[in-house]
Amino acid sequence: MSEQALIERQPRERIGKAGRVLRRILREPLGAFGLTLVVIVVLSALFADVLTSYPPTKLAPAERFAPASLQHLLGTDHLGRDLFSRVLHGGRIALAIALGATGLSLIGGIVLGLIAGYGPRWLDNLMLLLFDAIKSFPTVMLALTLVTLTGPSLLAVLIVVVLVNVPGYARIIRTQTLVLKSAEHVMAARSMGASTARILTVHILPNVIGPILILASMDIPVVVAIEAGLSFLGLGVRPPLPSWGAILNDGFVNIRDSYWIVVAGGLPIILTTLGFTFLGETLRDVFDPRLKRRE
Amino acid sequence: MLRYALKRLGLGIIIVSVAMVMLFAMIYVIPGDPASVALGPRATPEMVQALRSRMGLDQPIWIQFFRFYFSALRGDLGTEVLSGRPVLDVVFEQLPYTLALIAGAISWSVLLGIPLGCIAAVRRGGFVDRVIGVLSVAVIAVPSFVIAIYSLLIFAVALQWLPAIGAGEPGNLASQLKHLALPSLAIGVGWVGYIARMVRASMLETLEASHIRTARAFGLTDRRITYSYALRIAILPTVTLLGVGIGNMVSSAVFAEIVFARPGIGKLVYEAISVRNYPVVTGAVLVTTAFFVVVNALADILIGALDPRVRTSFD
Numbered sequence: 001m002s003e004q005a006l007i008e009r010q011p012r013e014r015i016g017k018a019g020r021v022l023r024r025i026l027r028e029p030l031g032a033f034g035l036t037l038v039v040i041v042v043l044s045a046l047f048a049d050v051l052t053s054y055p056p057t058k059l060a061p062a063e064r065f066a067p068a069s070l071q072h073l074l075g076t077d078h079l080g081r082d083l084f085s086r087v088l089h090g091g092r093i094a095l096a097i098a099l100g101a102t103g104l105s106l107i108g109g110i111v112l113g114l115i116a117g118y119g120p121r122w123l124d125n126l127m128l129l130l131f132d133a134i135k136s137f138p139t140v141m142l143a144l145t146l147v148t149l150t151g152p153s154l155l156a157v158l159i160v161v162v163l164v165n166v167p168g169y170a171r172i173i174r175t176q177t178l179v180l181k182s183a184e185h186v187m188a189a190r191s192m193g194a195s196t197a198r199i200l201t202v203h204i205l206p207n208v209i210g211p212i213l214i215l216a217s218m219d220i221p222v223v224v225a226i227e228a229g230l231s232f233l234g235l236g237v238r239p240p241l242p243s244w245g246a247i248l249n250d251g252f253v254n255i256r257d258s259y260w261i262v263v264a265g266g267l268p269i270i271l272t273t274l275g276f277t278f279l280g281e282t283l284r285d286v287f288d289p290r291l292k293r294r295e
Numbered sequence: 296m297l298r299y300a301l302k303r304l305g306l307g308i309i310i311v312s313v314a315m316v317m318l319f320a321m322i323y324v325i326p327g328d329p330a331s332v333a334l335g336p337r338a339t340p341e342m343v344q345a346l347r348s349r350m351g352l353d354q355p356i357w358i359q360f361f362r363f364y365f366s367a368l369r370g371d372l373g374t375e376v377l378s379g380r381p382v383l384d385v386v387f388e389q390l391p392y393t394l395a396l397i398a399g400a401i402s403w404s405v406l407l408g409i410p411l412g413c414i415a416a417v418r419r420g421g422f423v424d425r426v427i428g429v430l431s432v433a434v435i436a437v438p439s440f441v442i443a444i445y446s447l448l449i450f451a452v453a454l455q456w457l458p459a460i461g462a463g464e465p466g467n468l469a470s471q472l473k474h475l476a477l478p479s480l481a482i483g484v485g486w487v488g489y490i491a492r493m494v495r496a497s498m499l500e501t502l503e504a505s506h507i508r509t510a511r512a513f514g515l516t517d518r519r520i521t522y523s524y525a526l527r528i529a530i531l532p533t534v535t536l537l538g539v540g541i542g543n544m545v546s547s548a549v550f551a552e553i554v555f556a557r558p559g560i561g562k563l564v565y566e567a568i569s570v571r572n573y574p575v576v577t578g579a580v581l582v583t584t585a586f587f588v589v590v591n592a593l594a595d596i597l598i599g600a601l602d603p604r605v606r607t608s609f610d
Binding site for chain 2: 030129130132133134135136137138139140141144145146147148149221225228229232233248251252255256259262263266269270273274276277278281
């Protein structure tokens with residue numbers, strides 16, 4: 001490794017790089033828009049308690065079905081709960097699940113992908129078959145069957161997301177590991193007696209992890225959609241916990257008389273998925289233009 | 296070509312078999328005895344025992360699995376717990392509604408997506424191209440069930456242009472199409488985005504190809520080259536895209552059927568789960584999975600027939 005490359009590894013330089021990436025994102029109108037939306041969604045979830053004085057689960061039968069007003073910015077639902085507060089607190093659940101489930105899927109995908117790519121041929125084939133079989137269930141069908149098994153809960157949502165995402169990630173890691181398996185630096189490490197664990201973590205993992213991180217960041221809106229969808233069907237977050245999907249379901253039942261409940265439940269889902277998608281697309285173009293051409 | 300097709304179909308059969316093992320395992324470990332759940336709390340132990348042996352639940356697990364597997368191969372997916380009707384009949388009764396919904400969604404996505412992709416490719420880098428690009432990403436990002444609920448609110452409840460509930464009068468095609476329009480649009484609109492992006496990209500690639508250069512050298516008009524020479528090749532990847540997308544559309548169909556109160560496989564499974572009608576759940580999930588795998592295989596084979604390069608990469 002040349003001296004120049006070593007210097008570039010310094011932390012201060014990395015901050016500089018983060019700044020450069022940020023500047024490039026902001027230069028793209030779409031990236032700036034996406035980043036703004038994401039920041040708004042994240043901040044409003046973090047400061048939910050400061051931004052609204054209504055507790056998200058407090059019932060107020062006297063104020064049922066109130067349209068949007070200055071007291072209730074998004075109106076109230078069929079139990080008189082303040083929708084603005086429920087939307088903000090629902091954001092916490094949505095983001096926590098999106099990040100947690102994506103993280104777990106990443107870990108699972110990386111481990112299984114490394115095993116499939118580096119392990120024996122028969123194991124590779126078996127795992128590919130399993131991945132294909134899992135992928136062959138339509139997501140919602142898989143979710144419906146699983147939830148029958150576990151009952152509706154946050155855990156069920158988490159399992160569904162991980163099951164849906166892991167095969168895709170593992171496949172990508174596997175393909176790249178297969179290529180690297182016979183690369184010169186891996187051969188060299190092996191001939192010097194490096195253990196399999198060391199080869200995988202030190203010589204292969206750093207080289208295969210980049211693209212999958214970008215893909216995972218683009219999957220965040222998909223996870224948000226899965227959580228909201230399952231909660232809409234009553235298979236995800238349990239009442240009275242606030243979830244955007246659950247708000248949509250409350251509103252769907254009363255769509256003819258109280259349109260604002262549906263609007264309040266749908267808007268945050270639209271803004272969040274749009275924000276993360278626009279940001280993800282821009283990030284991908286900045287980091288790895290090659291990924292773009294593959295679509 | 297035949298060898299490729301057979302191999303691809305063989306892989307499909309193996310995948311369905313593995314999926315069946317997983318499905319069986321899932322249903323098997325569900326807490327609660329299906330027989331006592333089906334009969335309710337007031338059933339006597341004798342009644343539960345009788346139903347258990349009728350359902351084969353008192354046999355060892357591997358016998359249960361092989362019975363499940365081989366009867367499914369023969370098309371026997373068991374009988375509904377209470378009515379005693381064959382599950383396959385129940386599923387096939389609902390399947391056409393879902394297929395119509397998906398066909399509608401594909402029509403919307405192709406009819407809107409291909410022209411938009413073409414226009415974007417022709418106006419490459421211009422304002423129109425950018426607008427189509429942003430819109431494509433946006434409709435892909437927003438989940439289809441939100442689009443379904445919002446379109447129900449706007450077009451059915453507020454404007455009352457289209458009906459909100461059901462699949463229309465049986466036998467009345469106009470009424471059925473009217474009922475199909477909104478739910479299929481809700482499913483298809485995301486695919487408009489996918490197809491527009493795909494067609495744009497492959498169109499740009501095709502326009503660089505040498506036979507297009509030749510056509511240009513011969514003095515054919517741009518319009519002629521774009522729409523009758525380049526487009527014919529540029530829409531090929533759409534077939535694969537739609538083949539892969541079928542599973543996704545089945546998922547969206549579940550929501551669309553519930554939101555628009557339409558009959559169909561999704562609604563069937565959803566309702567069967569809430570009353571723990573397991574044979575219907577396994578049967579319906581199995582039929583949709585098999586359908587999805589077959590469509591995927593057919594799309595691959597079709598592409599293999601159209602583009603020989605795919606065939607060799609499979610070996």
